[in-house]
Amino acid sequence: MSKRAISYRLSILGQLAPGEVGRFLALIGTVGLAALAQGWRVLGVLLLAIVLALLLSREALAAARKDRSWPMLAVLAVGLGLLTGEHDLPLGPLTMSSTGLALGIQMTVRAVAILLAIYTVTTGLSLTAVALLLERVGFKGLGFALGVALNALPMVQANFRDALTALRLRGGFQRRRPRAIRLLLLTTITSSVRHAESIVAAAEARGFTIGRGAPRHINWRIGDAVLLVFLSLAAGAILIH
């Protein structure tokens, strides 16, 4: 097979895989369905979220397993069973409300589906792709601002720590705390803003302007259209009686 034929086939396969737009559609669709689905239909939303995670970003499942919300969700599920409704369901030493427990489990399932959808987007997309998508909806220059923020963050955190340490050593937070907080903010902001002009000069010296540079387009792919159809069918199956 010639190189041209191989690259043509690869480009077709690439088009079939959902891209950045598809991933955002998956997030919006899952969150929307989670908000609209009532009762045990949320199990369908969870199943959809799992399927999308398997298709788009398997790291999402691992990331969701490590999320710190699990204890809170467990408390939500069990707590509602204990606190609401008539206690008509004996479970070992406890008697719970079947209505409350059902509601708690449904809420937990909904929360898990939403978390999984968020992880599917954030583990499958780079920060650059997210910034580019947001630039398309009006936040032009967001990528550059985000780059400045990421690079400046260590410097800002160092300024904050130095100011906080200096204030604490002078006993600033033992009395007159509002004044101490004001001084802390004032010092952190002025220390950080002093660097701004050098960053601007560096960018302008490199000829950087908004809209220039190697364009990176986020295109609508065949895979995104296929995903949209799939989401529509899933929405119909979950919501329509």
Added chain:
Amino acid sequence: MSSRFSVRDLVFIGLFGAIWGALEIGLGSYLHVLNIPFTGTVMTGIGITVGLVGRSFVPKRGSVMFIGVVTAMLKAFSLGGIVLNPMIGILMESALAEVGLIFSAKPRRWTFVLAGVLAVSWDFFHPFFTQGILAGRGIFTIYERTIQQGASLLGIDQSAILVILLCLVALRLVVGLATGVFAWTLTVAVRSRLGEVPGEGTVEARVD
């Protein structure tokens, strides 16, 4: 489509996004250690203060919202993993602050106060909004039953609980008002420390 923000504007937006993000992670935990009450509301006020000071450096519509977006993305991708609730909070607060600043092109004390009030008031509605998304409409039935049971348990009228809720809203309004005034005075102080002459530039600085 050309950007309404220049390179210089975007640098300041990025910088103030980094400052807000650094304070979110650094100051929040320290305030908890100091046992300051309503730490969440205080942190909201501090975050919006940073956004409003940033507005004085980028006096263009949308700059505070932009700073909020940068901060939210920093939180999501670098400052501690996925933290959906704070992200929603930051975005809504910066959007509401932007609404308050709509009424004047230049930064003014009264627009800062209005922006602060609107932004901090979100702190009251935030848990209902996020819990409503995660838990569905059933959560409001839970709230209603909890209020009924709580009133019955305490032997008080349900209207007393509504009074308590109104007091909590009033607290946010007071903190928001203080945030706006604080942001204005901090802006003047920052400009002064940077060596800018009061009355020049984009901030109307007065020595009261």
